[in-house]
Amino acid sequence: MSRKFLETESPAWVADGLITAEQQQRLLARYPPDAVQAVGLLPLLGSILLLLSALSIVAANWQSLPTQVRLGLLLSTLAAAYAGGEYFLRRGNRRVGHGLIGLGLVVFGVSIILTSQLYQLVGYDVSGLLAWVVVGVLLSYLYESQALVLLPIIIGAAVQTYCTQALGTFSYATMGLVALGSGYRWWRRPDTIVASVLATGLLWQAALWVALSHSKITWFFIPAMLVYAAGDWHPERPASRALQGPPLVAAYLFALGLALFGETDQYAGLLRPPVLAYLGALAAVFALSVAGKRQRGRLASLPDWLLLLPGFYLPGGLPLAIATLVVLYAHAGSVLARAHRSGEAEQLTLGTVLFVVATMVAYFKLTWAFLDKSLFFLIGGVLLLTMSWYLRRRNAQRLAAGVATVATGPTPPSTSDKSPTA
Amino acid sequence: MPTRSTPSHRMLVRLLVAAQLLYVLGVAGAGYATTAYGQHIILATSPVDLHGLQYESFVRLRYTIAEAPLTAWRGPTSPQRRQSVYVLLSTGADSLAAVVGVYEAAPRPTAGQAVLRGWVTDVFPRTLGLRYNLERYYVPGDSPLRLGKTSPAVRVRVSIAPWGQARIERVELFKPTAVR
Numbered sequence: 001m002s003r004k005f006l007e008t009e010s011p012a013w014v015a016d017g018l019i020t021a022e023q024q025q026r027l028l029a030r031y032p033p034d035a036v037q038a039v040g041l042l043p044l045l046g047s048i049l050l051l052l053s054a055l056s057i058v059a060a061n062w063q064s065l066p067t068q069v070r071l072g073l074l075l076s077t078l079a080a081a082y083a084g085g086e087y088f089l090r091r092g093n094r095r096v097g098h099g100l101i102g103l104g105l106v107v108f109g110v111s112i113i114l115t116s117q118l119y120q121l122v123g124y125d126v127s128g129l130l131a132w133v134v135v136g137v138l139l140s141y142l143y144e145s146q147a148l149v150l151l152p153i154i155i156g157a158a159v160q161t162y163c164t165q166a167l168g169t170f171s172y173a174t175m176g177l178v179a180l181g182s183g184y185r186w187w188r189r190p191d192t193i194v195a196s197v198l199a200t201g202l203l204w205q206a207a208l209w210v211a212l213s214h215s216k217i218t219w220f221f222i223p224a225m226l227v228y229a230a231g232d233w234h235p236e237r238p239a240s241r242a243l244q245g246p247p248l249v250a251a252y253l254f255a256l257g258l259a260l261f262g263e264t265d266q267y268a269g270l271l272r273p274p275v276l277a278y279l280g281a282l283a284a285v286f287a288l289s290v291a292g293k294r295q296r297g298r299l300a301s302l303p304d305w306l307l308l309l310p311g312f313y314l315p316g317g318l319p320l321a322i323a324t325l326v327v328l329y330a331h332a333g334s335v336l337a338r339a340h341r342s343g344e345a346e347q348l349t350l351g352t353v354l355f356v357v358a359t360m361v362a363y364f365k366l367t368w369a370f371l372d373k374s375l376f377f378l379i380g381g382v383l384l385l386t387m388s389w390y391l392r393r394r395n396a397q398r399l400a401a402g403v404a405t406v407a408t409g410p411t412p413p414s415t416s417d418k419s420p421t422a
Numbered sequence: 423m424p425t426r427s428t429p430s431h432r433m434l435v436r437l438l439v440a441a442q443l444l445y446v447l448g449v450a451g452a453g454y455a456t457t458a459y460g461q462h463i464i465l466a467t468s469p470v471d472l473h474g475l476q477y478e479s480f481v482r483l484r485y486t487i488a489e490a491p492l493t494a495w496r497g498p499t500s501p502q503r504r505q506s507v508y509v510l511l512s513t514g515a516d517s518l519a520a521v522v523g524v525y526e527a528a529p530r531p532t533a534g535q536a537v538l539r540g541w542v543t544d545v546f547p548r549t550l551g552l553r554y555n556l557e558r559y560y561v562p563g564d565s566p567l568r569l570g571k572t573s574p575a576v577r578v579r580v581s582i583a584p585w586g587q588a589r590i591e592r593v594e595l596f597k598p599t600a601v602r
Contacts, residue, residue, distance in 0.1 A: 063479045064563030071450055075443055082439045086432070104439070111446045119453025120590035122555040131445050138438055142431065166555070168504040168541050212504075 003031045070118055074111040081107050089143075098145040105136055105151055129159045133174055137181035149194050153182050153201040164208045175205050183230070190239030199227050199246040216273040221308060224250055225285045228304075232292030240296075244304070251307040252354075255331075259324040259361050263317055271312040279310065300341070303334030321365055328358040336391075340398050348399070352391045359387060456589045460581035461536050463511060463519045465556075466596075469573040480560045481567065483578060483593075487511065487538075488557075490521040490550045497526035501550060505542045509552060510535055518577075524550060536582055556580060556590055566595050 010024045019027070058065075058073060065073075085100030109132040115121075116128060136152030156178035163171045179202055186194050206223035209215075224247040231243035261267045286305060293299050306327055314320045332354035339347035363380055468484045475481055487509065495501055501524070508528050511519040512535050522535065531537050544551030556578070561567050567574070579591040 063560060071446075075446060078442060078446070079439065082435070086435060108442045108446070111442075112449055115446055115449040115453070117560055119450065119456070120556070120560065121449070121453045121456065122588045128449065131442075135438065135442055142434060142438070168506045214502075 003028075003033055006031060067118060071115065074107070074114060078104060078107045078111055094145070098143060098148055101139065101143060101145075102147055102151055105132075105139055105148075105155075108132060108135060109155065129162065130171065130173055130177075133159055133177050137177055137185070140182065140185050144189075146191060146194060149182065149185055149189075149191070150197050153178055153194075153198050156182070157201045157204045160205045160208055164212045168212070170209050170212050175202075175209075178202065178205070186239075186243075187234065190234065190236045192238055192242035195231075195239050195242035196245055199231075199243050202227050203246050203250060216271055216278075218271045218273055218278065218310070218312065221247075221251060221254070222278075222281045222285060225282070225289065225308060229285055229289035229292055232289045232296065232298065232301075235296065237298075248304060248307070252331075255307045255324060255328060256357070256361065258312060259321055259328060259365065262312065262320040262324055268312050268314075268320060275313065282308065282310070300338050303331060303338075306331045306334065325358065325362050325365065328354075328361065332358050343399060345395075345399065348395045352388070352395070355391065356384060356387065359383065452583070452587060453589060456583040456587050457581050457591055460583045460588075462579060462581050462591065463513050463536050463538070465578045465580055466518045467576050467578060469575050470567070471573060472567060475561060475567070480558050483557050483559050483576070485554065485557070485578070487519060487521050488552050488554070490524050490552060492546075492548055492550055494521055494523050495550060496523045496529075499526075501542050501545050503542055503545060507540055507542055507552070509538050509540050509554075511538055524552070538580070538582060538588060539586060554588070556588065559590055559593055561593075565593065567593065 006028060010019070010027060013019050014021050014024050062070065081100050081104035085097045085104060087097075088094075088100060089097030091097075109129070112128055112132060133152055133156050136155050140149045140152055156174050160171055160174050163169060163174065178198075182198055182201075186198055203220075203224055206220055209223075210217055210220045228244045228247040231240040234240040234243065258268075258271075286308075289305070290299075290302065293302060309327055311320060311323045311327060314323055332351055335347060335354055336351035339351050360380075363383065367376060367379070466486045468486065470481050470483060472481060490509070492501075497507075501507070505526075508525040510522040510525060510529050510531060512522050513519050519536065519538075523529065529537060538554060540552045540554040542550060543553045559578075567576070575596040577594045577596050579594070580588055581591050582588045
C-alpha cells in the first residue's frame, strides 16, 4: 500500500467511521513519505554528462597519451571510484555508494585489459582476469548489496567465455570461485534474483565446458543437476526454487527437443555418452538431490527428475519419441497433481501450460502424417480449446474447494480469489 | 557480513583496493620485464592494410608464421581447431623467425630457437592456420605506420618472457635501406 493511496483514501475512511482521525494520523505516521534522496536527479545527470565528456576526451586521445599517463589515469580512476563509494556509504547513501564500488570493480577489470593492451602483452592463461573474479567475490562479502553479489557472477561468466573462446582452455578456478564463493554468499543471504542469476551463470559456464571439450551435450546435465541438488539442500523454499528454475528449464527444453527431433537416430546418436560413466554420475547427483529433499521434507518435488530419464539410450525412431512424450505427460501431470495438493495458483498455471505443450507436441508428432492439413488444424484447435476449458474448470473447482476449507472466518471468500489462473 | 563501516571493515576495503592497484601495476611491470628479460625475435608479416586506422586505433598483422605446413605438427593426436599449441621457432642472428615445429606440450628450445605459444585456427589438408594473439597491434601516436603509407610490409619485434608471456616490442617499416 503506497503512502499516496493512504493519503487519498483515509479521509473517506474517517468520514465513514471506519477509523478515527487519531488512527488516521497514526497510520500516516507509520508510513512516512519517502525521504528525499541526498543526491537529486539533476546533479546526477549533470555529473554523468561531465563524466561522459571526460571519458570521450580520454578515449579519443588514448593512443597518443604517454604510457605513464595512461597507467596513472587508470589507477586514479580505480582509486577514486572506491574512495567515492566509501564516502557515500559513510554518509548513508547506500545506492550511490554501492554503485561506485561496483564501478570500481568494473574499472579494475578494464584496467587489467587496457594495461595488457598498453604493453601489447599477451597472456596465455586466464590468471590475469582471474584476479578480477577474485576481487569481485571478496567485495560481495564486504558489502550488503545485491548488485555487488550479481557482478562477480556476471564477470565470472564473461571471463569464462573469453577463456574458452580466445584461449581455448576452461578455467576451473573461475567456475569454482563463482560456484563456491558467490554460491556461499547466496547460501548465507538467500535471494531469489541472485539465485536465478547464479544458476544461469553456472549453467552458462557448464555449457561452455561441454562445447570446448567436444563432449556429448548430455554431460551438461551433470553440473546442471548439481546446481539443482544444491537447491534441494537450501533451507529457504523460495530461494531454492529460484536456484532450481534454470536447470529445470534446461532439462525441460532438452526433453522437448528429444520428443521433437529424437526420431532421427542421427540426433539421438549425438546424445549418448558412455552408459556406465554417465548413469553413474547422474545417479550420484540424484542420490544427493533425494537426500536433500528428504532432509528438507520436499520429496513431493521428486518428479522433477522425470525430465532427466535417459531415454536417449533407446533406439532412435518412433519408440524414443513416444517414450519421451510419455515422460513429458508424466511430468506435466506430476506438476498439476502437486499444484492441486498445495493449491498454488502459479504452479497450476505452469502445470496447465506444460500439459498443453506436451499435447501439442504429441499431436504434431503423431497426426501430421495421417491427416489432411485443414482437418489437422481444426481437430488441433478443438482439442486445445476443450482441454483448456476442462483444465481451467478443474483448477477453479480445486481452488474454490481449497479456499472454502481454509476460510472459516465470517467473511465468505469472494469470487475474485478463485480465478487467478483464468 | 559487515554492513556498517567498522574500522576492520574499512581496513579490509583499503587492503583490497591497494591489492588491485598493485595488481594493475604488476601487469605493467610484467610488460617492462618481458622486454628487459625476454628473448627477442623478429617476425615478418604480409603487407599491412592501414585503411582501418582512420576509424580504429589498431591494425591487423598477418604473420608469415601464421601458416605452418602440416608436416611441422608434432603431437600424438591430429591437431584440432582452437587447440592451444607451442610453436618452436628458429631465430638466426639477424634473420627472421621461421617455424620449426608445432607442439602440443612445451618443447625445449636449443640455442637459436624460441618458443611462442599460439592457437590452431584452422586445419587445412596440407597446412595449419595459427594465431598468436599478437595479431592486433594498437598503433601508438608516434608510430611510422601513422604516416599513412599504403600497405607497407613491416617487421615486428616480439619479446618472449622466460615465464611465457609475449609482447610486441615495436613494429618497424620494412625498407632494406632504412631499417630503424
